[in-house]
Amino acid sequence: MKFSVSDTPIDVAAARLAVTDNHCGALVVFEGWIRDHNEGQEVERLEYEVYRPVAIKEGAKIIDEALDRFEVTHAMCIHREGLLELGDCAVIVCVSSAHRGAAFDACRYIIDQTKTRLPIWKKEHYVTGVSEWVNCEQCAAAGHSHGDHQHE
């Protein structure tokens, strides 16, 4: 499956293997990890909510778009759901291609689109005991759409 959602830890080695191909000289992997801070707050753990019926369909479209737009051979993405601890891998994107340039571009495209188009939400649990949903502060402040800027 090109795009999938997992409620168990991501097997990074297996994900890499899924795009391995003797025709490909480049493999680009992006891993998103749970970090211990966000916007001045100390983060203890993170909780992902995913609406699978739409996320899986839209995620597959993103992969297909990347395969169409860039000269890459294979691409895949796995996103976690549920409660994650610091250092856990929340998302992985693997892209293989004959040459590295296209693989870098496709990998960037897939993670950027995944962050802005899929029905996936995260709730940060802080060391203070408080928790809150993370949203795009730029969007909330300006009331504009996601197409207007990049998310990092």
Added chain:
Amino acid sequence: MKVQVRYFALFREQTGCASEPVNWSGGTAAKLFQMMAEKHPALQNQAAALVAINDEMSDWETILNEGDEVLFFPPVAGG
């Protein structure tokens, strides 16, 4: 016209419900959102939200049909 509205993540907490049936005069998804925001004043920021209809991503100007399931997604934050 009857439709079913579903709320996710922040929207579910703001409205206090995951799903509710709505009987209304009909119109666009944006109009339905505005109507629901009047019922649930905490519901806002439609411009940064996304909408799906019957499990397909859609846009706010789509005219709803009888029996549609309308999904209101608050600003997403994958990755």
